[in-house]
Amino acid sequence: xxxxxxxxxxxxxxxxxxxxxxxxxxxxxxxxxxxxxxxxxxxxxxxxxxxxxxxxxxxxxxxxxxxxxxxxxxxxxxxxxxxxxxxxxxxxxxxxxxxxxxxxxxxxxxxxxxxxxxxxxxxxxxxxxxxxxxxxxxxxxxxxxxxxxxxxxxxxxxxxxxxxxxxxxxxxxxxxxxxxxxxxxxxxxxxxxxxxxxxxxxxxxxxxxxxxxxxxxxxxxxxxxxxxxxxxxxxxxxxxxxxxxxxxxxxxxxxxxxxxxxxxxxxxxxxxxxxxxxxxxxxxxxxxxxxxxxxxxxxxxxxxxxxxxxxxxxxxxxxxxxxxxxxxxxxxxxxxxxxxxxxxxxx
Numbered sequence: 001x002x003x004x005x006x007x008x009x010x011x012x013x014x015x016x017x018x019x020x021x022x023x024x025x026x027x028x029x030x031x032x033x034x035x036x037x038x039x040x041x042x043x044x045x046x047x048x049x050x051x052x053x054x055x056x057x058x059x060x061x062x063x064x065x066x067x068x069x070x071x072x073x074x075x076x077x078x079x080x081x082x083x084x085x086x087x088x089x090x091x092x093x094x095x096x097x098x099x100x101x102x103x104x105x106x107x108x109x110x111x112x113x114x115x116x117x118x119x120x121x122x123x124x125x126x127x128x129x130x131x132x133x134x135x136x137x138x139x140x141x142x143x144x145x146x147x148x149x150x151x152x153x154x155x156x157x158x159x160x161x162x163x164x165x166x167x168x169x170x171x172x173x174x175x176x177x178x179x180x181x182x183x184x185x186x187x188x189x190x191x192x193x194x195x196x197x198x199x200x201x202x203x204x205x206x207x208x209x210x211x212x213x214x215x216x217x218x219x220x221x222x223x224x225x226x227x228x229x230x231x232x233x234x235x236x237x238x239x240x241x242x243x244x245x246x247x248x249x250x251x252x253x254x255x256x257x258x259x260x261x262x263x264x265x266x267x268x269x270x271x272x273x274x275x276x277x278x279x280x281x282x283x284x285x286x287x288x289x290x291x292x293x294x295x296x297x298x299x300x301x302x303x304x305x306x307x308x309x310x311x312x313x314x315x316x317x318x319x320x321x322x323x324x325x326x327x328x329x330x331x332x333x334x335x336x337x338x339x340x341x342x343x344x345x346x347x
Contacts, residue, residue, distance in 0.1 A: 031072065031087035034059060037096045038106065051105045053085075059099035060086045066095065119187070119197075120179035121204035127172040128207065131165055135214040138162070140224025147225075155225065162218050169211050176204055250285040251335055262287035268332055269325030271318075274308055281325055283332040291335045 034056035038048040063071040063086075071086045088096060100106045118126075143155055184201070191198040249256065253266030263286040271279040277297065285291040309315045 032090055032093060032096065033085060033087055034096075037088075037093070037100075041100060041106075043106065047105075051103075055099060055103050055106055056086045058103040059088070059096050062099050062102065063088070063092070063095050071095075119184055119200075120176050120181075121184065121201045123179070124172050124176040124204040124207060125200050127175075128169055131169050132210050132214060134162060134165055135217045138217045138221045140221050140228060143221055143225035144228065159218065159222060162214075166211070166215055166218065169214070173207055173211060176207065180204075251283055251291065251332075253283070254285075258284075266332075268293070268328035269321065271321055271325065281329060283335060285335070290337050293329060293332055293336065 035048040035052035038052060038055060039045055060071050063069075071088060071092075073084055073087060143158070146158060147155055185205075188195075188198050188201045193199075250264045251266055254264035255266075256264075258265045263284055265282050265284045268281045268283055270281070273279065279295060279297055281293065281295045283291065283293050309318055
């Protein structure tokens with residue numbers, strides 16, 4: 001037997017002794033196989049085992065079209081059996097990527113591009129679109145014209161939806177203030193003035209000014225309409241003759257102003273607030289009823305009771321007004337029914 005033949009026999013014997021799994025794994029080392037590629041894309045193993053072969057055939061078609069030749073071959077263990085399959089080099093994964101979006105079964109696994117969250121300014125502008133226009137032309141005269149045309153009852157039907165709009169508007173403003181960041185402002189810096197993003201940012205950043213303007217329009221129009229006694233409003237009223245109280249006023253400090261209502265009233269104090277509002281405190285003694293103390297809000301031009309003190313003198317003056325009113329209430333308490341009777345002080 002020749003030396004060459006002996007060497008050949010030895011090689012065949014050695015090859016026969018090599019474990020098949022080791023041999024096929026070694027041959028396919030570095031190759032990207034269809035099933036392994038699919039699991040790498042997040043596909044579960046059961047899906048990869050079921051559809052790996054047709055996906056591999058799709059990848060082979062893409063390879064032939066783009067490379068003009070057949071793909072390489074490799075070995076893959078499928079369900080315990082070694083099968084010869086198409087293999088791809090790591091530099092050829094673009095072919096597998098294209099097959100992934102081409103093959104119908106795997107196309108559903110293509111991750112959708114994340115939808116960018118809208119900017120806070122965009123959210124605000126969308127939520128408040130058309131709000132400012134609802135307040136245009138709102139004046140006391142417009143409310144009077146509406147009253148003359150449809151009656152006084154329609155005024156509340158016209159104003160209440162505007163108050164609801166102001167509430168929703170303020171909610172949108174608060175949300176914008178909570179969400180907006182310096183990065184949002186920097187994102188629009190340098191953009192042309194007519195750029196939609198720049199316009200949206202400008203509308204959102206000046207939203208509070210627009211809101212306050214609308215709020216003032218509602219207040220001003222309603223107050224103007226409420227205190228106007230001209231136009232279609234007619235007053236036909238003659239005050240009654242002042243009654244005579246034989247025994248005189250029932251409480252100290254009564255100036256007789258409310259004798260028309262069979263009541264004696266004396267002002268104990270008054271706490272003024274901003275915007276012309278005030279909180280009067282009075283001792284009242286109606287005819288035939290127990291005397292009582294009442295504090296009530298009076299606000300001709302504002303919905304808020306508020307007093308702002310900017311200096312020490314302002315604060316001292318306000319504290320003195322509180323003490324004077326408290327002292328007057330203490331003294332007036334002597335005119336009320338004893339506590340044992342169950343009478344309550346009205347505040």
